[in-house]
Amino acid sequence: MIENPVPWPNGSKVACAITFDIDTDSILHLEHREKAIGLTATMSWLKYDEIAVPRLVKMYAEYGIKQTFFYPAWCMERYPHLVDIILEGGHEIAAHGYIHENANQLEREDEIYYFERQIEVIERMTGQRPRGWRAPLYNFSQNSVDYLIENGIKYDASLMGDDVPYILSAKKGQVIELPSHWGMDDWPPYVHEPNFHYKMPIKSPDEAMKVFMAEFEAMYEFGGLWVAVWHPFVSARLARCHRIAKMIEEMQNRGGVWFATMEQIADHIQICIDSGVWKPRVHKLPYYDSPVKELYERNLA
Secondary structure (H helix, E strand, O other), rough: OOOOOOOHHOOOEEEEEEEEEEEOOOOOOOOOOOOHHOOHHHOOOOOOOOHHHHHHHHHHHOOOOOOOEOOOOHHHHHHHHHHHHHHOOOOOOEOOOOOOOOOOOOHHHHHHHHHHHHHHHHHHHHOOOEEOOOOOHHHOOOOHHHHHHHOOOOOOOOOOOOOEEEEEEEOOEEEOOOOOOOHHHHHHHHOOHHOOEEEEOHHHHHHHHHHHHHHHHHHHHHHHHHHHEEHHHHHHHHHHHHHHHHHHHHHHHHHHEEEEHHHEEEEEHHHHHOOOOOOOOOEEEEOOOOOOHHHHHHHOO
């Protein structure tokens, strides 16, 4: 059903990345500026990252895998000990905004400011510039692809346009897209937070995993890319993290599963393209540069 599957390394049937967005309390401070200081229960929920991140790194070590953490740079500055734990574990830190800003609500100069500031912090704290980026809350703006290209970022992980990697093409160049989608996000099954105006019935870990594993089974059968978009303070709560460990074990026992960082996946895709063994689909951006004319046809007639 995937017409153009990627030839994954060593004959693997699927590429898997369990990515975590370490948003911690950054998600409070722009959207709830003045109110944030009084949301103590909500703050304590978000600060569970201080328990969750070391737990995840230890779990990955037990299974011998390296993965990618998307990190708002403000959180890196606020919680540098967690950055050290991730780097000591040999994992990738990728960009995820500065303070989880919504690029589609910013003036262009503010968007540029936050984009460049996140890169400066990541380079200073990790020793290298980020290789990948995920827009906070998937809010990839009309300008985002240009900023990625200008700053030499090799892949994006914000969009949802295929089951395998594809190319984002703009006037200034190209970027590899490593897509996921809302069905792979842990927010819908697990999050109930009235202060965020998000009231969902919380699912058990097994119920949530049925959705994630249904996606895995399809990707495994047809040669796709399986990218989880999870959050430590959500999915690394004890029962949920225990279920993730069982999931990793199930996948590894299956065989033919390539666990990799997002950078490793992007590098493999680039090698496949350069060698000519695989040709990706190309999305030209922006999709639209103005409202569609049909909205105005009645007035134009």
